[in-house]
Amino acid sequence: MREFYDEMTFxxxxxxxxxxxxxxxxxxxxxxxxxxxxxxxxxxxxxPISQRHVAEFAEKDAPTVNRIIDVLLRKNLIDKAVDAKDRRITLLSLSVEGKQKVQLIRNVVEETCGNFYKGLTKQELAVFVHILARIENNLE
Structure with a gap:
């Protein structure tokens, strides 16, 4: 069994x-x-979304997300605004430039991912996602 686990992990x-x-x-x-x-x-x-929620959805820790957001702000890809309901919260959204770039990037990501899964049926991919979710659950 050890060889099988070694092969799966590798x-x-x-x-x-x-x-x-x-x-x-x-x-x-x-x-x-x-x-x-x-x-x-x-x-x-x-x-619009807070940095805390970005970290949760991206499954990254807060300091990492903060650094990434700083970079994206310098690149003028995102905008910050104060939440009208709670001034302690900063909300993030894409800038005009960010929206344009995200659409171009999304096309490349979809093409790249399409190549990853080429030749697999939707049913096979659904089983694959289900198995990955179970493994992830076991790791938590």
Whole structure:
């Protein structure tokens, strides 16, 4: 059984690294890292959103998200605004430039992911996602 677990762990790590590198390569032309993309994607889908909620949805710790947000602000990809209901909360949304860039990036991400899953049926992918969720649950 140990050899089987070793092979599963090794194969999982190899695939994860290859997928991450492929995504990183696709994002290079936009001068955005995969980590920055994950934050941009959350902001795009959930804006206006607080930094705390970005961290929760992106499954990253608060200091990491804070650093990424600082970079995205310097790149003029996101805007900050004070919450009208609670002035202690800062809400994030995409800037005009950010919206344009996110759409271009999304096209590349979808193409890249399409290549990852080429030849697999929707049913196979659903089983794969289900298995990954169970493994993730076991790790928590």
């Amino acid at each position: 194969r999982t790590n190899v695939v994860a690294k290859k997928a991450s590198l492929a995504l990183q390569h696709g994002l290079e032309r936009f001068e955005v890292t995969p980590e920055q993309w994950s934050v941009l994607n959350v902001i795009d889908q959930k804006a």
